[in-house]
Amino acid sequence: MRILLVEDDVLLGQSMVTALSRQGYTVDWLERGSGVVTALKTEQFTAVILDLMLPDIGGFEVLKSIRRAGYAVPIMILTARDEIQDRVRGLDGGADDYLVKPFALEELLARLRVMIRRLSGATDSQVEVGDLVLSLDRQLVSCQGQELKLTNNEFKILASLMNSAGRVMSKDQLQQSLHGWEEGSSDNAIEVHIHNLRKKVPGNVIKNIRGVGYIIEK
Template identity: 40%
Template structure:
């Protein structure tokens, strides 16, 4: 899951960025509201974490701008515990949830998954595709009840495909979902991870569309 964080407090921003990265998220972090105006257009973010007290352009103005442009990415706002007017203003401006400072990284993760489920119309953190199950809470994939070992990129690619089973993803789409701004990407990276998933779950799991990209194809069978 790729996350955009807008937080000008360096301590909080670093804790969020490093903590979420360690838990398997791809994080892009900005400290200035002006830089956030068009940031949601630069990558397929699944959730935006937004501090309201940003320099130059505050969080409420950003929210109003994004929603007026039709950007529907779920937004989790960060506020001080006693800032009730800010929380109300943020929700009224189009935020989907809020979290009071200070917070535990585990609660941030739980709220990110809740917002993602709501956006995708899912009731829990498990995705079933035939005999393949992906648990997004503990980041474990099973095939016919047996755990299949995945590294971070393999898990994220499988999560992406399972979450959008009818969509054809180009190589650029996949790279933008699996990597943040500072990551180095080899030219054949996507093809390598597609090949690995086919070896682990069956060649028919992922279909290649010539000059277009990749899409889930056949469900693994018993």
């Protein structure tokens, strides 16, 4: 699950990248608003965390640009602006949530899980695809009640496929779900992870669409 963080406060941005990474998220971080739409155009993100007070373009304008471009990615506004009119403007402008600084990390994570649940169509903290159950709060996957013993990279790949159930994910998208904009693994490494997942996940649920990528059917 890949998060786009848009935050110009370096210390806060670094701490959020660390905290979210520890929870199993892959985080890409922008300090300006001008590159957000381009990032969404070229990459696939599970959610966006957007500060309002950016050094180049205001967060409200970034939000408007995202929605005007047709991207339905869940967006959480994270800002020190706590006036009611700002909250209303943000939510009416297309944000899915609005969290005021300073905030508790636990609340941020909980609100992020809610947005991801809505994206996947789940009504609680679990995403279910066939016999597979992904627990967003516990960061684990089980099959028919048995927890799957996965590596961190295997979990990220399986979570990405489950959250995109019914849609093909390319090798490049899976690489980005692991490493973001950092130098990532090779196609061969993705194939190795998929091979190991297929041995651990019963039922041959991960399908290879030759020349395109991988899919878990709904």
